[in-house]
Amino acid sequence: MPIYDYFCPSNNRKVEVIHSIHTQVQTWGELCQLAECEVGDTPEDAPVRRVLCAPMLSVPLTNSDYRNAGFTKLVKRDKGVYENVTASD
Known part of the structure; x- marks a missing residue:
């Protein structure tokens, strides 16, 4: 699954989460639930x-x-000979 970064202007925090491409995250509460972190003083x-x-x-x-x-x-x-320089000895 892809990794996404979200920014909340209310608390100036950037959070990184992993979720499906079809998931829509629009609020701080949804983001905290996905990131498994505390909501804190910021409204959900x-x-x-x-x-x-x-x-x-x-x-x-x-x-x-x-x-x-x-x-x-x-x-x-x-003389056009190629050598494999990554070969294991």
Whole structure:
């Protein structure tokens, strides 16, 4: 399931929750129920809005990072021969 960030202007808090794409979250009470957190001093009917966030991407930096992620990295050597630099010994 996707992860969504919501912002409540009433208390200036940002909360991250996991829910179905079809779930509509419109109030602080609904958000706290999904996030399994306390409502606190904020009214349960306070409106919230979904915040757009950039997805987290993992970029392999070393040959072992490629291997651990399940990828193969081939490097072209002399005379057009490719060497697998991620092969395990």
